[in-house]
Amino acid sequence: MTDPLLISTAIMIGLLGSTHCIGMCGGIAASIGLQRHRSTLSNTSFLMSYNLGRISSYMIAGALLGSVGALVATGTSGLILRSFAGFMLIAMGLYVGQWWLGITHLEKVGGKLWKLIGPSASRLLPVKTLPQALLLGVAWGWLPCGLVYSTLLWASSAGSWQQSALLMAGFGLGTLPAMFTTGLLAQQVKALLQQKWTRKLSALVIIAFGIFTLPLTELISISH
Template structure:
């Protein structure tokens, strides 16, 4: 799990939170109405509690997603570039979804069946006047069908790291908190700014570009490195051959020159030595010859 993925998850949660407000606005309103007779201090504590429960649900889902990635995908991705390609593809998919493509609508409709199945349990948490009820409400809230949540879970799966998947989903949930705890006036201001500057679309475009970069840049670098290495290999082989050839030529030249230089000197020395030896022998013979 890299810092870049955590930042992407945080921004995905924040800039996608207007969508979350549309999905969760009724639930937030119901929670607020159930706490209308509670003191402001306790109300804030209860709000913190059910959001903590919601983020805990996201972290649990991220843990399961990371576990699936580890057990199912990782054996298929050892020693190849599939992890990078899969991660890049998921980032592109999620980015295109944030740009408005309805790819996850069917998955949301499927999740709605499970959410309806939890309806009897959801009714038991009202009113949210105790901390156990608030925590339970938050834990259940984490299973509300949401395409943005499913997109974040896909990233957690390809991260193929259970703890990393849990951290990614928790950080994603943190990004959604400001919009969901803001007052009515602040919510309107946030939605207006995000819509005016097309921040959700901008974040989606950044995710698409990031996914393409994750896939393409290592391939380009590998090709460049391969060509560079091949050139070095050819140059090294040619240089080695040339050096060996030069060394052989130089060696033969030096040996020939040495023979040429040494031969006259040795011949002259031998001739001179033989002449001296002859002169010494004649002188010695003349010295010892008896006189008549």
């Protein structure tokens, strides 16, 4: 069973990292949620379908990488994996705060995959039906993103593919408020979340999560 604290952490990472998500996916969400020929209720349904597809892709990726992580999440290897997860959270915080952008190199990993998916995703625009919105979200969930990739690496330390998938679902849910309101209140939300103090505070909280994740006590006892 996944620790509720881990789920809360995943949700908070998504919520606090939303300043980055707006830049990566906000344009798509806004284009879906600001169709003037549709009612507000209809636009909401399209946004929900898009985000459901996006979060589903996060969960699939989490399950796949979590299966690999589960194979080594025991004994000393498990401590190493947890340490790696903690450092990834710290790296995420530094990334969100714009103090260090090293995790952007992770985006190159998915570049080749996106070259295959991207053209198909583009053909789904403009979105006219709910299935189109869902499929666009599924495709967009594989967009190369340092924040998503670093969260995936962190989630892979959970110990099982089920828990990793659940953590990625939590991360996706955390991004939902910003992505959802970006589609409906695009410029207002973007202005708030991209303020410097918002980014810095979010970054510090994520770094704190990372430090808390590090198995410092176990590592010290082993060293002695």
